[in-house]
Amino acid sequence: MTLLPWQQWFLIHALELNEDGTFRFKRVMLLVSRQNGKTTLIKALILWRLFVDGARTVIGAAQSLGDAEDVWEDVVTQAENVPALRKRMHKPKRVNGAKAMRLRSGGRYIVETLERDAGRGKTADLLFLDELREHKSWDAWNALSSTTLVPPRAQTVCASNAGDVHSVVLRDLRGRAKTAIDTRMTDEVTLGLFEWSAPDGCDIDDWSARAQANPSLGYTLTPAALQADRETKTENGFRTENLCQEVEQIQTGIIDAADWSALRDGRSRRAPGARIGVAVDVSWDRSRAHIGIAVEREDGIEHVEVIASRAGTAWVIPWLVERFDAEGGWFDGRVAIQERGAPVSSLADGMTESGLTVVPCGGAELSKSAGLFYDRIRQQTVRHLGQPVLDEAARAARARSAGDAWFFDRKGSPSDVAPLIAVSEASWLLRQAIEVPRVSAYETTDFIML
Known part of the structure; x- marks a missing residue:
């Protein structure tokens, strides 16, 4: 040969x-x-x-x-x-x-x-x-x-x-x-x-x-043959088949590819001591689960990341509990998930029974989480590491309308967008106020002055 x-x-x-x-x-x-x-x-x-x-x-x-x-x-x-x-x-x-x-x-x-x-x-x-x-x-x-x-x-x-x-x-x-x-x-x-x-x-x-x-051009592949393909194919067809370039399908996603690419920062890191938002989402066919985080950096810009992505859902709760219970655990045990009508909703009871605090994101808050995260992308006030699992979700994400609002569409998107939903809900959780329980003076002092 x-x-x-x-x-x-x-x-x-x-x-x-x-x-x-x-x-x-x-x-x-x-x-x-x-x-x-x-x-x-x-x-x-x-x-x-x-x-x-x-x-x-x-x-x-x-x-x-x-x-x-x-x-x-x-x-x-x-x-x-x-x-x-x-x-x-x-x-x-x-x-x-x-x-x-x-x-x-x-x-x-x-x-x-x-x-x-x-x-x-x-x-x-x-x-x-x-x-x-x-x-x-x-x-x-x-x-x-x-x-x-x-x-x-x-x-x-x-x-x-x-x-x-x-x-x-x-x-x-x-x-x-x-x-x-x-x-x-x-x-x-x-x-x-x-x-x-x-x-x-x-x-x-x-x-x-x-x-x-086309490294065989001039050896076994002639310019005339390549030009013939150019004249008989669509532009996307010629790009993927003859220029070996990735192409999107005709329908474009809701997130602009250039906007998302501009947010990539391989050195993006959490600011020391910064509070962290954690969220979980599951693909519509329940084949994979993803855990996303959102946290502020030292410059005040938000950092998002998929920190775990695995097949199935059985691993999710033990994974979170281990990190919540560990000495110096890096999050406060609060986890955002879609409240109802989503594959991840089935994990809510197990999370609560395991000592985690479920923060439901549903109704108006669900579309709010998607809309605000979309705004941050457009405003360039968020950064990501350039993870393939998250990049693919951002490329593929389609919108599903709900009245005058919208949210990310798990089933209608051509790829798994659950990683994107996880980080958008983590971003939403990061901005939710933490309720501080009111403590009675009768419980904290030895005597009462009248």
Whole structure:
């Protein structure tokens, strides 16, 4: 196989080694425009891991079993056409739904679907996920990524072009990698981002921008072919497919992307001793719960952050109680949640029974919390760290009207907006007066003067 310069460069750097011989990157993201040779590159990687590097198990998965099997068939055919490789193979199993390529040395290459139970009970030295942009939820990623936990030289490699607002896994992982790069905190990061894309906001007819997203241009991809795609696609379609740029869907969110981006401050911190507002919200399908905080900084500007985000809801109350009861606990035990009609409302009784103080946010206060937080975003009087889970919620947030007011729409937004709701309600709680119980003089003095 003759690889193009960009493909060689990718493999050299994606397979960088630590001093102990393990791979520098445990997870690798390859983002490049369509028709630039991703499949050829992945075929070379899989064959090298199996026949040269001695991988025991390679698992391939894609948005459909058929797509995963297409890549598998290409790899098997390539190996069968090389006598030196063919003699080291058993006869491939080509049964639909159970295809397997096995080596006489014990190595194997199998395929999986993007299901909740994908990869259960399996261990992989290489997990290849094709078209990561098609992962609309975390179910398949959560199940499959665990297959590479144990083998010391295991890697998860994802290949895709850019996604849209529905590509929740791709956007989150890419956001984490970019944050590490932007803050120059990459030493301990095991996620590698390898991206060929045009600059954000570029003119789609700028050939220098097109070249940045198409490293095979002039080798296997001709300018005429790329121009033909330009003439037959929508602008958003050309940007995501041929310029490898993230695009939003046609309907825009209520929060302006430029406004939100301007609020990012990776060094934002709570002022010493400042009171903290805590709120919890749960995604509309109850798949994840998020704990948000709001607190003033030393300069008086408000800082918001998602401090915990996990699957399910069972962990929420123990997590809060542990930090409330701990010596020098960092919050006063008050937690804001939506009063009724929301998934998080079911946690109210358990919070109260555990000693937490539930501060209900409902009715007019619910729309007030969303509206005031929206105002702070527009007025640039709030800051955030640039967390992918919160950034995605801000990008996706839609408004749901309630009379003349509105609030953030959990179900109607294309991604989980519960993280945004959590920080907006934490911001609301921060500004609620704390009731100081009145104490009778009869209870605090030994005598009464008349």
